[in-house]
Amino acid sequence: MNARPARPAGPARRPSGVREVIRYNWPMYAAGAVTAATGWALARHLPARPAALARAASAGAAALLTTSTLATWHVYDRSELHSYDWLSDLLPDGPGDHLVVCTGLDEASRPVAARYPTARQLVADLYDPALTTEGSIRRARRHAPPAPGTVSARPDALPAATGSLDTVLTVLAAHELRRPADRTALFTEAVRTLRPGGTLLLVEHLRDLANTAAYGPGAWHFQPRATWLRHAAEAGLHPAAERRIATLITAFAFRSPAA
Incomplete structure (x- = not known):
């Protein structure tokens, strides 16, 4: 199935920064703040040893709130992530005919289209409310609905013809496919749609130190x-290039076999 190109309509929306991340994930931030405040307040009314544990829990919650907020600010507000300056290191010739894959929140198609205005772009959204149940994704979609021309799709049925693409891009999206079978299907479909020597560009936070x-x-x-x-x-696919962005993001370029 082919999709029509999805191009930016009107002024580009500001990419998500720390403010938006807190807005999308506010229950977790609220829980952390309540834990920190409650632990500190309870410590005043507890015997010495339980009070020390309560203060430790309070301090831990406050520290996690602080480090996660600062890390998010560093990555999403201060780094080169949203400028896509790093993309030329992984795709020296540009993305060519490409498909942007998102899972509920698309923040790649507009900046990539603006950076490469002559490249043909398709956008596929794999969001499935039955599987992607995180409240943060629902809140993000209300705040930032899909771009015009975006096609709803499944991991095992990307909206591009076989061998029609130079690049498939999935930016901070593939980890939302929680079932291994869905991630396997996405990679398999990416290979199907890519031309020989094409690239699957995967950008993700990693579960690392x-x-x-x-x-x-x-x-x-x-x-x-x-x-x-x-x-x-x-x-x-075989690894062709890898780049760290702001320490906490890793961009992989996986290459399909050449003809």
Whole structure:
């Protein structure tokens, strides 16, 4: 199935920064703030040892709120992530005919289209409310609905003809496919749609030491580096380039076999 090109309509929306991330995830931030305040307040009325534990819990919650907020600000407001200056390191010739894959929140299609205005672009949204149940995604979609021309799709049925694309881009989206079978299907479909020597560009937070230090248990929402490498290998893709962005983001360029 072919889709018509999706191009930016009107002024580009401001990409998500720390303000939007807090807006989308406000229940978690509120829970952290309540935990910190409650622990500190309870400590005043408890015996010495329980009071020390309550203060420790309060301090831990406050520290996690602080580090995660600062990390988010650094990545989304201060780094080169949203400028896409890093893209030329991974795609020196540009994305060519490309498909942007998102899972509820698309923040890649507009800046990529603006940077490469002559490239043909398609946009596929894999959002499935029955599977993507996080409240943050629902709130994000209300704030930033899909761009005009976006096609609803499934991981096993991307809206592009076989061998029709130079690049498939998935930016901070693939980790929302929580079922391994869906991630496998996405990689398999990417290979189907790519021309020989085409590129699957995957950009993700990883479940690694840096993200765990910044986000604590929240880093378990991400996948380890080994998971993405395994999915690529199973689909017949090989790593062609890799780049870190603001320490906490990793961009992979996986190449399909040449003819």
